[in-house]
Amino acid sequence: xxxxxxxxxxxxxxxxxxxVNLLQQRLQRDNYPYAVVNASISGExxxxxxxxxxxxxxxxxxxxxxxxxxxxxxxxxQAPEAMRENLIAMVRAAQAxxxxxxxxxxxxxxNYGPDYTEKFHSSFVAVAKQTQTxxxxxxxxxxxxxxxxxxxxxxxxxxxxxxxxxxxxxxKLRPMLTRPVQKR
Numbered sequence: 001x002x003x004x005x006x007x008x009x010x011x012x013x014x015x016x017x018x019x020v021n022l023l024q025q026r027l028q029r030d031n032y033p034y035a036v037v038n039a040s041i042s043g044e045x046x047x048x049x050x051x052x053x054x055x056x057x058x059x060x061x062x063x064x065x066x067x068x069x070x071x072x073x074x075x076x077x078q079a080p081e082a083m084r085e086n087l088i089a090m091v092r093a094a095q096a097x098x099x100x101x102x103x104x105x106x107x108x109x110x111n112y113g114p115d116y117t118e119k120f121h122s123s124f125v126a127v128a129k130q131t132q133t134x135x136x137x138x139x140x141x142x143x144x145x146x147x148x149x150x151x152x153x154x155x156x157x158x159x160x161x162x163x164x165x166x167x168x169x170x171x172k173l174r175p176m177l178t179r180p181v182q183k184r
Contacts, residue, residue, distance in 0.1 A: 001060050003049060003090075004068030004104070006042035007139060007165070012151045013158075019165040023173075026166065031180040037062065045072045046086035053090045057097050064176055065094050066169060068104035068139060074120045075108065075155075084123040091131040100176050103128050104136045104169065107144070134172045141168050 002008050002020045010018030024036040039056045041048070049069045057065075067090060073083040087103065094101045105124035108117055121138075128135035140157065142164055143149045149161040157165060 001037045001039050001056065001062035001064070002066045002068065003053065003056060004040040004066070005044040005072055006040075006156060007071060008038065008040035008066075008068045009042045010038075010040075011042045011156050012153070013162070017159050017162060019162040019169065022162055022166045023169065026170070027177075031182070032177050033181050034063070034177065040068070043072060044069060045076070045078070046070055046083045046090075047073075050086040050089050053093055057093060057099065061097075062094075062099055063178075064100045064102065064173070065090075066102045066104060066173065067091065067094075068106075070120075070124065071106045071108070074106065074112070077112065077116070080116070080119040080123045083120075084127055087123070087127045088131060091127065091133055095131070101131070101133045102136065102169070102173055102176060103131075103133045104139050107138050107140070134176065136168055136172050139165055139168055 008020055010020065020036060020038045027034050027036065037060045039060065046069045070083050070087065091101050091103065103124060105121065107121050110117055124135060143161055147154065149158055150156065151158050
């Protein structure tokens with residue numbers, strides 16, 4: 001289950017072109033026995049996610065959760081400490097349900113000031129360390145500075161960037177997966 005915000009919901013992209021859809025295609029291509037549920041909502045914050053997380057776990061019973069929330073907390077200037085607590089609560093809930101978690105980190109633009117931007121990013125590192133959860137440090141790694149890979153709003157990656165995002169996730173997700181089914 002991918003549990004995220006607009007970056008995972010595929011905001012502004014043609015249907016089926018987001019990194020989550022590409023993940024499902026890769027899993028099928030490589031014979032991994034997983035179906036991906038995209039429980040992402042555009043505009044979601046960690047508090048909103050925390051409020052609906054238990055229901056999503058109960059509904060889908062995922063073996064793995066890719067937790068990609070926090071960007072909207074940062075863009076709204078919300079307290080990194082609150083974001084960290086919300087993320088910890090979701091990771092702990094998943095762990096209590098015997099579900100593995102991959103935490104996806106984010107960075108925010110430097111115009112929020114060096115103190116806030118550092119606290120924001122280090123929150124993801126702290127959550128991963130405290131919960132012993134694998135971390136993708138930055139979902140937009142390798143292309144955040146390339147304006148041509150973003151939609152007109154300058155916030156949401158375009159279709160071309162989706163495969164880069166998947167590759168950022170895949171390196172940490174693949175070791176968490178059950179071995180592929182062997183074709184006969």
